[in-house]
Amino acid sequence: MPDWKEEIRKRLVSLKLSPVREAEIVEELSQHLDDRYRELLARGASEDAAHRAALAELSESRMLQQELRRIEQQNAPEPVVFGSNRRANMIADLWQDLRYGARMLLKQPGFTLIVVLMLAFGIGVNTAMFTVFNALVLKPLPIKDADSFVAVRGVAPQPGQRARYFFSFPDYQDYAARNQTFSGLTLMSEVGATLGIENRELGAPREEFGVVNCQLVTANYFSVLGAEMALGRGFLPEEERTPNTHPVVVLSYYFWERSLNCDPQVIGRTIRLSGQPFTIVGVTNQEFIGTEFIRPVCWLPLMMIEALRPERGANWVTDRTLSSFYMYGRLKPGVTVAQAQAELSQLTAQLAQAHPDKRTDKPRNTAVQLTRAPTFTTNDNEDDAGDLLLALPLSVALVLLIACANVANLMLARAANRQKEIATRLALGATRWRIVRQLLTESVLLALAGGVLGLLLAWWALSVLYPLLLAQVPIPAVFRASLALNLAPDYRVFGFALLMALMAGVTAGLAPAWQASRPNLTSAIKGEGSVFGEHLSQSRLRNALIVTQLAFSLVLLVSAGLLARNLQKLQTVDTGYETARLFTIEADLGLTRAAQTEALRQQLEMRLRALPDVQAVSRTSHAPLEGGAQRAFVTLPGHGDAQNMPMARFARVSSTHLATLGVPLLHGRNFTEQEAASGARVAVISAATVRKYWPQFNDLSQAIGQSLSVQTEFDEAPNPAAFPVYQVIGVTRDLLTGVVFYPDGPFIHLPFQPGKSGDEYLLVRTRSDASRVMATMYAETAALNPNATVAMRATAENVDMQNMPFRVAANLALVLGLIALALAAIGLYGVMSFVVAQRTREIGVRVALGAQPRSILTLFIKQGMRLIAVGIVLGLLGGAGIARLLALILVDLSPFDPLTFGGVSLCLTSVALLATWLPARRAAKVDPMIALRHE
Template identity: 35%
Template sequence: MLADLRFALRALRRAPGFVLAAVLCLGLGLGANTTVYSLVNALVFRPLPYGDSERLIAITHENPAQGQSRSDISLPAVLDVAERSRTLAAVAATDTRLVNLTGVDRPEALPAATVSGRYFEVLRVRPIVGRAFRAEESEGGGARVVVLGEQLWRERFGADPAVVGRAIALDGAPHTVVGVVPDAAGLSGDRERLFIPLAHDRDPSQRGWHSYDAVARLRPGVTVAAARAELQAIGARLATEFPDTDRGWGIDAVPLREQLVPGDVATVFAVMLGAVGFVLLIAAANVANLLLARTTGRARELAVRAALGAGRARVLRLVLLESVIVALMGGALGVLIAQGGVRAMRGAVPVAYPAWLVFDVDWRVMTYALVLSTVTGLLFGLVPALRATRRAVAPTLRASGRGSSAGAGARRLRDGLVVAELALSLVLLAGAGLMVKSMLRLQTVDPGFRPEGVLAARLRMGGERYDEKAARLALLTRAVERLSALPGVQAASATSSAPLSGSNSSSSFVVDGRDVPEGQKPNAETRAVLPGYFTTMGLPLLAGRDFTAAEAADSVARVVVVNETMAKRWWPGQDPIGRRVSIGGGGDDAPWMTVVGVTRDVRQRRLGRAAEEQLYLPFGGQARREMTLVVRTSGDAGALAPALRREVGALDAGLPFVNLDTMTAMVHQSLWLQRLYGVLFGAFAGAAVLLAVVGVYGVIAYAVAQRVRELGVRVALGARPRDVAGLMLRDGARLAGIGLGVGLVLALGMTRALGSALQGVSPSDPAVFGGVTALLGGAALAASWLPARRAARVDPIEALRAE
């Protein structure tokens, strides 16, 4: 074996052109595969950074009548599950909110996880220094202690272990640091910077407040199915015990990873892994064609080795060794490409993602690359090796010194490989075309408001200073007044959540005079706004009026503005002004609100999602600590940012901004995932087309080289150059036609897997399929034209001289 390895290396050293072409082809295919596998590895295969993570489950609420599945759960329900379950070893609840780190030189609004006392025990997260929370620190109403995340500890406290026991100010209140944990302890995509105890609250009014994530650890020997059955039974009992809030809601459980990774994202990346598999197959087909040509040219050499006593297995091993060495070299190049690709991917994600989600080239990815390279080398080298060892020794040695020509079988094999390359390339081109068209279609979707010229500044009014609603309203009102007086400002207001910001809130509601079965109350997106919000956002009122300053100051919302979708659903053909709705149930705790206005639909969550029912309340009805100031200017909205900071800082210098950006940028950023899908599929398709064109060129060029004597005879007998060129072009057109036909059939079936990621585009869009077919067909013909021109210039004297 060692001797064969040395011989294979010497043979490859004598063929640098072949090695370079093969390594580049395989490096491109293997690099694309390794890059995408690193993403899939992070999402699906890499174990979560928690002890015995396969024993962790997420507990969720579900309401089939409302189309709610895997929904957040209420805190009282989590506490009930913890008390009644016999299949779960420990249960914890968590929620994410913002807190202001104050009393430091640079106040900062930080994402914080509020967690119940057994949270770190459930995840089995060990503190880096200090300790985790004790159970009584939640049960006692939430002690003023805090656990820092590692990033915050290193950035703001210099990784000083002595931080344990130190008091820091959160929302103006002192909290004692008791420990530091790895950032991966945070489950959400907000990259929590610190952790605060969650006070156990059994207030019955909180049973309908589904806003918590729940995680639990299974007891030894308990399966997920057994836990689900028990939790569903507990949910049924709770629905009977608390019919006003829990009827219609069930409790379910899924493995934690399934809850953390959205199904549509996992599906798209699985499709991508299949797509880059096509790229690798195309690259392998090219290298197989190169090997076929190489082994044909080495026929005499291999025959001599066989004549000198080398058995068929020895020759087969030699050829396979060469192909595996080339594949491993391509794999090494692929790993380098993957490392650059992963870095580019991290830079292409403009939003925060969970700290447990680590994109890198780890040992699993390296192992994948090694195995894939080896298997690829064996597969693309096997057929040429078998063909080389089947040749009869004596006829091969009697052949001319120029080497044996390829037989019909070899030509059919090379043609078949090119047909496969073209078919797979068409599948990738169709997928890329659909993704790009979907992204372009989303960019033309009307968001319902005019984002141009609007600056949005999200802030959190934390601490005792803003405990009262009146204090929050006073700050916002003064800020709006100061901002409205700035030069160029046309209007200013505030909202609890700007559209497409990623911050959303929804509530169940009832309509006066409309009976809804218990447990099937509809949900509406809710926003608290100050007067002038609709004008500032360029959101026209279709009927009625805006809120007044007196209504904004009222601590109970008595009026409401609804959107067009809600008006059409609940009062079709009627005037909705004067109708009444209630968030909750219309009782003393949820008074009736009179509709005073109807506005256009707004894409609040994402552009590709149809507008849902929307309720706008005056600020006093939902006077939240987190609000977003919005300012419309006649000039560049981004240039207004320093003035906005200055005016708000003059009111409260310790009030940090969570986010400050233009609405145009926020709309653009909301499409980042679709753009990423489009770029990735486009890159894979581009690589596939390049490889397929090279494959077509190589096959036609090789055919020309093999048929030089024949072409010379044709020219000598009177064939015109264009006739000879046409002969070779017809070969290319025949291969392209077959490949495109097969590719269309495959693409029509396989692009359906992209359905969940497409917006406003059919998986069989005729314009996309027609365009990519024409593009690939034209590229294949262009690749055939160059060797066809060479064939037309064959000199018959030179071609026949060897005869």
């Protein structure tokens, strides 16, 4: 049988088919010719004739080539020849790179696992943080037809001026009546209130929830936001006509579910908010959470604002300067945001002209800005936290960068081991770009795997760790349940993780790929690349990467150290009094029953005094460590400028207050019960007050007998001549009564006049654990007056609450810092091990020539030390940068605290030295005989 294959192949050669495809075609066609040949023989043709006839089938070979070229070359895959240098199909190349890369990575599962894990950590922390950011800032509120729902905020008349973001009720009424573009505008205001709910069974004590978050809204709120009710109804128009006449409430679903067990009979029942009864008329459905990420327990008609905020007075209905409400709106169908914004801005300008504000420092807005599909943070003031918010994303980005540097170093080491392979490919004609692409594909492949794992890590951290961490936070369960943050990952989170992975892949892969693709061909193929020193540039890149890692991790350690020191200072901060065994009671019967409330408070005070566990009781207008006290205009009599009146914090306290706090007087005396009851104009002031108003006094006692003009009522145009004048009778040391992280400044204790102030607390000092007494007081209060609402808080808990953000920040920074330190140590260890392995032959020669193990050890330690030293210097500079960002939350601690900077440098140095010493010791133990046989 003749062999046709050669004949066929000759005719196909110009097509440059892939070897596999060519073999297939050759086989198929030659078979055809075989068949033809046999058939001709069977018919009696001679072998020669049959051969010629069969070959005639190929006669139109030009046609064969033409046709095949058209068909086969449309998408011919590139043959698997790595030396290939011609321009070829990018997609096919990519696919080939991917498969090849995956194969190479699977061949070294250990390397792959370490790299993927490191990247997963880096990408994971970044993704977790982004998820929170996304939920707060990017995800639109879960509101029906969010595209026609807008948040409205004011714009200052001139750039640089502070805008009034909020709106007053009379302005709102004008907007609502005069606009043509909205199907509805609504107002909302957040307010805290004590909440109590009667139990159904008679005689059972009422359940108290402490202070909860409520929202006051206009009657159309639910229809504008498109809320549906699970039970009952929303608010009616008549519930918005007159103040204080419709005490009704709509409950939030989560509160109804958690605290009322989804009781279907709840409509018509009464709850007490700050002592005032409200009738439940509805429960929103589960999906509706309003506009704030702290969901309210309930919604109340705006007209009931005085019941919860008596200090606001009654003139909020008519006073255009009292702008404190968020405004939202629903656009009419077909109206664009721009149209609505133009119309509302025009109305705003008209209102500003018709009702100008006398206050020069707060000009009225002349325009508004609308945001469609708002998020949780749309209506927030951006400029509150400032640079501080930068510190966190910066820190987590550093972790990823360290991971990238680590991966880059590992890739570099790996590429060095693959020098032979790369050199062979280059020698076979592959371009450098082709090799770089191959190596980049591998690193991106690794990073994508890291990204997927990181995404899972982030998701796990947020769904498992976050609730666990949240449970540790000392806040009431109702409050914890009210957090509405939706941390489910969405397309933005996936996109972010993908982007991070791609960026990490390229960042970690580019430099090593570039370096690795220019080996010295001859020496690399012969395996001589590692004799007596290596490529200087390669080791330089490796060193640069290590230095970067060390510097970055030092930056993170500096912030962790500063925050830890800060927390330690906060926890041991001297408030001037003992916060343990101290608690406050807020008891209320509602605004309309002031006299009864006063009677209740007096009864409670007497009852408390009678308890054996109670050491002292006082009454005060300011609960310690629940935020800054009220401020009053305070000036020396006859001084003070109405435009720029000095202010100081004050509290009205009963005569037993300082004793209850446990604060002795430095000079002078305390006021008596009689002085307090008669409203005598005497004051006990803090040392800081003396320093501020009488800077010339050398001795605090000189302040005794001096006078101060104190105006506690806020006045737009204060007249110092009309201020009541108080005589200083005592001086205390400076206390921390507002927040633990900021001094009170000048503070004035004024005599407490029973029944004269709205907000008021009983302060109780117990002999033993405060919680025992607190537990009994709910029942005690209910026994005195079953209608009262009660809220109690231990002062120590307030301290915990205030420290919480600092503790969270310190812990977060510590975790990030430790991850960074571990990554940097692994990186340094890896690089030093690699260097030792690469130089084994050199070490062998040195030892053979008489070098002592000691000097070998020193050689490597010195090399490591140089890197560490440079890393630390750079890290300290970076640390100083991040410390400046943190300065805002540092209390009584220099951002350049030498103890922190020194401590973390020492810590980093010791860990880094250990990471250097281990491989160096291995080098010192090298046996010259074995080393010289190496390779």
